Amino acid sequence: MNQRNIISFETLRVACKNCSVGALCLPLGLEPEDIGRLENIVKRTRPLHRGDFLFRDGDRFRSLYVVKTGSVKSYAPSAEGGERVLGFHLPGEIIGLDAIDKDAHACSATALETSALCEIPFPRLEELSTVIPNLQRQMYRLLSKEIGNETEMLLLLGKKSAEERLATFVLNMSKRLQKRGLSPTDFHLSMSRHEIGNYLGLAVETVSRLFTRYQDDGLMVVDRKHIQLIDLDGLETLSNGSGPTRQQQRN
Amino acid sequence: MNQRNIISFETLRVACKNCSVGALCLPLGLEPEDIGRLENIVKRTRPLHRGDFLFRDGDRFRSLYVVKTGSVKSYAPSAEGGERVLGFHLPGEIIGLDAIDKDAHACSATALETSALCEIPFPRLEELSTVIPNLQRQMYRLLSKEIGNETEMLLLLGKKSAEERLATFVLNMSKRLQKRGLSPTDFHLSMSRHEIGNYLGLAVETVSRLFTRYQDDGLMVVDRKHIQLIDLDGLETLSNGSGPTRQQQRN
DNA sequence: ACTTTGACTTGATCCAGATCAAAGCTTGCC
């Protein structure tokens, strides 16, 4: 009885510790005691539904957000109503790091499907990280990793062909899902072809044609948003531009 | 006499405080006393000459570097000997932030001209930033700003035309030089056309043709690596893609 | 069952910018 009370108390209070994505998130590398301190400043947001905004371009920066379940897309609205997709965020990934410097969001973020998120008020996180060195270290790592990810994207947009881009994208999804304990070869894409194309700097039609081609070549089976990867090695080869079609850009 | 001694002592010990780029660099927002503590861990490297390496792809990550004078290019060497230019670094800019996460450099950095740099051993900086909250804050800002810069580049590579890219690049240089107290309209590019093209995802020939066109259109005067901007507004318009030639990408 | 709506696919055509080719310029070195 006493035992049960303790358990239910723990279940209520301890969230990060039991969170399925904790190992990918902020708590990584923290002592249990420090995770407790972190939990005290983390808030749960009410679930977002498809299309709901997490924040908008120009909003004052207050908090970082972590996807708990579902997925989020961030994008820069352009003057003429167009948009430019900057990223897709899966469970465990942190959103808003780019806003720290300017104290305002430079992009918008909306849910791609029903999603749950954690909100971490940044001033409190900053404070906490001055007294928990491991948290500071983790923050540096996360910020640095984000830079690394963007550098990867620069590589992709700067010199990869359409074929390489989409293969890279699909593999990247596969790897990120795997880290979250999901199947790396059988998954659902929560974003539209249009959004994928926009993200990769390609036209929708090109994305569509490539999915068809990959399927014809036996690399994957595509059924609308459901993807089954058949030949991971083949995709890897494609994504590195060593395919037979590949011609080296002189640059 | 006593006075002179103090002065020369100060001159030796105090470096950041008198540094011409201090206001753009790590000391920004620190108390004089804390700047002193920062100076204690900063080392000066021997000057690098054109082509010298600051670090190479794969090197263990030990330090961040700040350009003091000159300029540095960072790039990702690709398997087949090609390279992909990731950035050009001017005085006051910090190099190596992307390596914190993996504890290894994922790109190489070489001097574009004779350059002086400051080396900041990261473990010591990390330590120091746990006891100087303002330093921690400045680190978060710098990392975040770097993310913002890369996002800008994603925008550029993902949806801008060649014309817009080069105009954006030239204006970006202009603004960065201005922040350093140099002329925003009359400057020297330390990198080759090839490197500019590679950085912007364009062929050398395209870069060359565009410079010629800009000059013909009276936007700037180009003499080899020496650039004089004539019509900043015109360039700004071009860089935003509102030019008459511009057609909206549907994405 | 029938329309509407929006996302996706497929085919035909077009074009910005890459690639190929060939000079001009600079710079450095013997």
Next chain:
DNA sequence: GGCAAGCTTTGATCTGGATCAAGTCAAAGT
């Protein structure tokens, strides 16, 4: 000075992927 090696420019051609233009298909309402 003169020659070689790189840069840079300029012209001609080619092509990957964008655009334009019809469909096709699935889910949701009527």
